Amino acid sequence: MRQSDYMALEEEFGAKNYKPLEVVLERGEGVWVWDVEGKKYMDCLSAYSAVNQGHCHPKIKKAMIEQAEKLTLTSRAFRNDQLGPFYKELCALTGSHKVLPMNSGAEAVETAIKAVRKWGYLVKGVPEDRAEIIVCADNFHGRTITIVGFSTDPVSRKGFGPFTPGFKIIPFGDFAALEKAITPNTVGFLVEPIQGEAGVIIPPAGYFKNVREICTANNISLILDEIQTGLGRTGKLFAEEHEGIEADLTLIGKALSGGFYPVSAVLSNSEVLSVLKPGEHGSTFGGNPLACAVARAALKVLTEENMIDNARNSGALFLAGLQEIKNDKIKEVRGRGLLLAVEFKPEAGGARLYCEKLKEQGLLCKETHNNIIRFAPPLVITAEQVGWALKMIKPILSQ
Known part of the structure; x- marks a missing residue:
C-alpha cells in the first residue's frame, strides 16, 4: 500500500479530530523515522516529547x-513485583515522597485536582465544595471535560459545556x-513551568521563586505540570530546577515510558497524596x-546515557x-x-506551509497556534545531527 492508501483509510473510517502532516510512518530509530515508501525523516517533534529517549x-x-x-x-x-521498585527508583531520582501512577497525562492532571481538593477540605479546612484552583490562560493540561473547562482555547472549549466549576x-x-x-478557599495553583502547546512560552526570570514563596505563605499546593517539560526536555530533569524550586505535586507522563506505553504519575509530598484512601481513586491499568x-528502563537510560546534559x-x-535566521x-x-x-x-500567513516544506526536505515538525513552529527532537540528537537539521531549516525559514 502507498501513503495515499493509508490516508484514504483514515479519512473513511476515522474521526476528523486531527490534522496531521501528509506522511505515513512505519519505522523509527533514534531521531529518525521512515515512511511506508522508504523515505527517511528527522523527527523534530518527538511525539510531543514522549520519545525523549529516541524511537525504539x-x-x-x-x-x-x-x-x-512474564506478566502484563x-x-x-x-x-x-515491578510497582514497589518503580516507586523507589522514581522517588530516589526526583526527591519525591509519594507516587501515584496513572496512564495518560490528562489522568495525572485529574488525579492531582482530586487529591488537592480533598487535601483542602481535610487538612486546610476549606468548606466542602468551595475549593478553588488557580490556573493560567493559554494552558494545556489535557482534553477531559474538566480540563477543557479551564482552557482559554476556544477550539478546545466550544460545544463541550457545561464545565466543572472551581477554577480561576x-x-x-x-x-x-x-x-x-x-x-x-484557594487550595492549589496548577501551572506549566513553560507553556509548551501555547508555543514554548517562558515566564519572566524569578517568577517561579515568587510563586513558590506565595504558595507556601498561603498554604497553597503548587502543582507543576511537567508532562511535556519534564524528564530532561529543558536540559534539567525538571524545568522547575531552572529556578531552584520544588513543587508540592509534580505531574509527569509522556517520556516516562520512552514512547513505548502510556505511563504517567503524580509525584507528591506525603501530605497531599496521603489524604486518598482505598476505593477513592484508581485505575485498572495504572501501576501495571x-x-x-x-x-x-526509560528512566534508567535517560540518566545513564546523559540525555539530560545532551x-x-x-x-x-x-x-x-535558529536565532541566526534572517x-x-x-x-x-x-x-x-x-x-x-x-x-x-x-502577516507570514501561518506556520504550516513551512512545516510542509520542511517535510519535503526530510524534517518533521508541527505548527501550533497557527503562527508557531515547535522544534523538539529526541534528547539523543547529536551535534552533527543538529547541524544537519539547521541546514534544512535555515533556507526554508528564511523564505
Missing part, C-alpha cells in the same frame, strides 16, 4: 519484551495577578507491571542556529534545552 530505544524495548513474556496486568487488586484563570507569568486571585518495567548542550546549539516575518525565536520555537508574525 533498544534497552527500553528489551525491558518491555521481557516483562510482556494484575490490576491493583493484587500487588506485583489568570495570565501566565503575572505574579500580581496570582496574588490578587488567592482567597482563603508492564508499565512499571518500561518506565524503570538536551542542554544540543539545545544551545540548536537555539543559536526573516522579517519572524517575530521571535525562543526556547530552553531542546524545547524550541520560532514564532512568525501574522
